[in-house]
Amino acid sequence: MTPFVADVLIPVGKIVAVILYPMIMVVVMIWLERRVVALMQLRLGPNRVGFQGLAQPVADAVKLFFKEDIRPRQADRLLFNIAPVLVMFTSLLAFAFMPLGEPVRIGAYTLTLWIAESPVGLLIVLGLSSISVFGVIFGGWAANSKYPLMGALRSVVQVLSYEIPLGLTVLTVAFAARSMDLVEIVRRQESSGVWYGFLMPVSFVVFWISAVAETNRAPFDLPEAESELVAGYHTEYSGMKFAYFYMAEYAHMVLVSSLVVNLFFGGWLAPFPSVPALDFLEVVPGFVWYLVKIMFFLYLYVWIRATFPRYRFDSLIRLVWKWLIPLALLNFLVVALVRYLR
Amino acid sequence: MELREYDLNMGPQHPSTHGVLRLKLAVDNEVVLGVEPVLGYLHRGMEKLWESLTYHQVVPLTDRLDYLASLSNNLGYCLTVEKLAGIEVPGRARYIRVVLAELQRLASHLAWVGFMANDIGAMSVLLYAFEAREDVLDIFEEYCGARLTLHGIRIGGAVRDLDAPLVARIRAVLGKVPDRLDDVRALLDENRIWKERTVGVGRLSGADAVAHGLTGPALRASGVPWDMRKDIPYSSYDDFDFEVPLGANGDVYDRYLVRLGEIGQSIRIVRQALDGLPDGEFAAKVPRVLKIAPGEAFHTIEAPKGVLGFTVRSNGTDKPERVKMRSPSFINLQALDAMCRGYMFSDVIGILGSLDIVLGEIDK
Numbered sequence: 001m002t003p004f005v006a007d008v009l010i011p012v013g014k015i016v017a018v019i020l021y022p023m024i025m026v027v028v029m030i031w032l033e034r035r036v037v038a039l040m041q042l043r044l045g046p047n048r049v050g051f052q053g054l055a056q057p058v059a060d061a062v063k064l065f066f067k068e069d070i071r072p073r074q075a076d077r078l079l080f081n082i083a084p085v086l087v088m089f090t091s092l093l094a095f096a097f098m099p100l101g102e103p104v105r106i107g108a109y110t111l112t113l114w115i116a117e118s119p120v121g122l123l124i125v126l127g128l129s130s131i132s133v134f135g136v137i138f139g140g141w142a143a144n145s146k147y148p149l150m151g152a153l154r155s156v157v158q159v160l161s162y163e164i165p166l167g168l169t170v171l172t173v174a175f176a177a178r179s180m181d182l183v184e185i186v187r188r189q190e191s192s193g194v195w196y197g198f199l200m201p202v203s204f205v206v207f208w209i210s211a212v213a214e215t216n217r218a219p220f221d222l223p224e225a226e227s228e229l230v231a232g233y234h235t236e237y238s239g240m241k242f243a244y245f246y247m248a249e250y251a252h253m254v255l256v257s258s259l260v261v262n263l264f265f266g267g268w269l270a271p272f273p274s275v276p277a278l279d280f281l282e283v284v285p286g287f288v289w290y291l292v293k294i295m296f297f298l299y300l301y302v303w304i305r306a307t308f309p310r311y312r313f314d315s316l317i318r319l320v321w322k323w324l325i326p327l328a329l330l331n332f333l334v335v336a337l338v339r340y341l342r
Numbered sequence: 343m344e345l346r347e348y349d350l351n352m353g354p355q356h357p358s359t360h361g362v363l364r365l366k367l368a369v370d371n372e373v374v375l376g377v378e379p380v381l382g383y384l385h386r387g388m389e390k391l392w393e394s395l396t397y398h399q400v401v402p403l404t405d406r407l408d409y410l411a412s413l414s415n416n417l418g419y420c421l422t423v424e425k426l427a428g429i430e431v432p433g434r435a436r437y438i439r440v441v442l443a444e445l446q447r448l449a450s451h452l453a454w455v456g457f458m459a460n461d462i463g464a465m466s467v468l469l470y471a472f473e474a475r476e477d478v479l480d481i482f483e484e485y486c487g488a489r490l491t492l493h494g495i496r497i498g499g500a501v502r503d504l505d506a507p508l509v510a511r512i513r514a515v516l517g518k519v520p521d522r523l524d525d526v527r528a529l530l531d532e533n534r535i536w537k538e539r540t541v542g543v544g545r546l547s548g549a550d551a552v553a554h555g556l557t558g559p560a561l562r563a564s565g566v567p568w569d570m571r572k573d574i575p576y577s578s579y580d581d582f583d584f585e586v587p588l589g590a591n592g593d594v595y596d597r598y599l600v601r602l603g604e605i606g607q608s609i610r611i612v613r614q615a616l617d618g619l620p621d622g623e624f625a626a627k628v629p630r631v632l633k634i635a636p637g638e639a640f641h642t643i644e645a646p647k648g649v650l651g652f653t654v655r656s657n658g659t660d661k662p663e664r665v666k667m668r669s670p671s672f673i674n675l676q677a678l679d680a681m682c683r684g685y686m687f688s689d690v691i692g693i694l695g696s697l698d699i700v701l702g703e704i705d706k
């Protein structure tokens with residue numbers, strides 16, 4: 001392999017792939033969500049555009065692209081324009097650190113299915129994910145309108161609540177793997193033979209609940225509660241800026257699902273590595289296993305949305321501060337003790 | 343940062359105000375300090391319009407008041423006119439009216455459960471409830487051709503007889519509704535989030551409810567046993583054996599339980615009415631040009647939303663001199679302020695939903 005291919009073409013290709021991959025998943029997710037929720041509710045959902053309505057999200061995006069871009073006169077121009085970009089950008093950037101599959105050998109060259117392997121990858125992903133909340137807050141604040149403002153305020157309250165249990169559970173994973181490197185965390189699950197989700201179920205449950213809150217999804221979709229705040233923080237947005245918020249929400253879901261899979265369910269690893277009869281599962285490429293696993297969690301998101309009513313924000317705070325944080329702390333203590341004694 | 347009290351304008355285009363209602367909310371961050379409903383966006387001058395129409399022509403317009411329970415409005419108006427004109431309604435017609443009115447209550451309450459759950463964020467319940475409501479509307483369609491504005495009850499009786507195939511169909515639907523209702527109850531009854539959003543929210547004591555003139559399921563959820571069908575029976579309701587579901591706390595959750603209980607009781611009443619359907623005419627002979635000697639009559643019925651009353655004054659011609667309506671939604675809405683004070687902004691949507699208002703009969 002020539003140096004040109006290895007040093008230029010492959011990295012560029014990877015960058016393009018990492019931008020395309022979340023966007024494709026977003027399209028699939030929008031379709032899946034609308035269709036699955038519809039079927040759960042005895043409806044049909046979109047089934048006209050393309051095979052089984054698969055092209056519906058594309059049609060929607062094209063429509064939004066041609067919509068007039070409206071900016072309220074009283075809005076803060078800079079923040080109003082930055083907010084959707086910030087939300088989208090942070091969601092996409094985080095994928096650079098997300099291992100999507102095991103390295104592929106092509107002759108002497110090893111193709112890694114991630115762009116960057118950083119010793120603090122986990123921290124960077126969490127940090128980027130938190131920065132995207134600023135997009136929500138800016139968007140709600142800059143519109144200078146009452147309902148978006150309330151959406152933004154709720155978003156602040158939500159961040160102050162769920163980020164703490166999220167951080168505490170992530171720490172337990174870092175303890176178990178003795179690393180903050182996402183690739184290393186998956187490798188440790190391979191070498192120890194047990195996925196951390198089964199080793200530390202409490203961590204997983206707390207992480208998952210916080211992750212649903214992080215992505216502003218039902219039952220924690222308070223910042224955009226449509227029956228209360230019209231559309232919450234993005235009420236005043238139209239056209240592609242609205243589409244950015246909309247797509248970023250789904251990209252964020254894909255990101256968080258990837259994080260859950262990598263931290264707790266062995267990333268690209270095939271299940272049951274210790275059962276010799278199931279060795280044929282290893283033949284399936286790692287990327288496929290990773291996809292299957294994240295699709296499960298993405299489906300879970302949709303399922304939860306179709307089932308539960310929305311929390312009121314004071315009950316969300318109560319849930320997080322009175323239950324999740326003490327639970328996460330206790331869990332943290334137990335994991336730390338076990339880790340110390342072994 | 344200093345937090346100030348500010349006014350939030352909710353509606354008339356807000357997704358949760360069920361029509362064109364505008365609420366002026368005084369809020370401190372998200373705590374509600376006061377609610378002032380602003381009405382009139384749907385005002386069509388109904389009461390004045392009725393003065394220029396004959397007694398018969400008024401009936402289809404009453405459909406447009408509470409459009410989720412058009413038959414109840416028909417019934418309330420027709421009973422008042424019959425009382426004023428001294429028209430005797432045949433027994434079979436009275437039973438048919440009971441069947442129709444109770445099916446209408448079923449449809450109205452099912453729609454309410456769906457909208458209410460949707461406001462709180464449980465969107466699947468809306469579709470499950472509407473699936474059951476569709477079946478009831480199909481009955482109406484077969485009965486009189488319309489689904490929403492039915493005009494199925496006329497002065498003197500009903501528009502059509504209940505024939506055997508229709509009776510069989512009603513029985514089949516009545517068997518299906520409880521199954522759908524079980525789906526709804528499985529999603530909501532013991533759901534933690536649902537209970538957190540509804541239990542203890544929007545409480546109103548029985549005495550306060552009476553003082554505000556609250557009627558219907560919202561009043562009974564506060565523990566006041568007042569149901570026109572039991573207390574001042576009309577249209578043969580005293581023939582049937584049914585209970586009046588009561589709540590204890592007067593909160594949103596109790597209003598939910600009371601309405602679900604009433605759905606069960608309505609099914610019971612319809613079954614009894616179908617079993618005991620007497621022979622005879624389905625409508626009394628009423629002249630096309632109905633002239634009523636000068637006088638005044640007031641009659642109330644238990645509509646799905648509360649006590650619905652009509653006052654009709656006649657002047658010897660074929661047109662009423664004045665029709666005044668006591669619409670339950672209008673009066674129930676006055677209690678909103680008392681219910682919402684001190685609760686969160688999100689609760690306003692739930693409390694407003696729990697009152698089950700329809701703007702058609704508030705603005706008239």
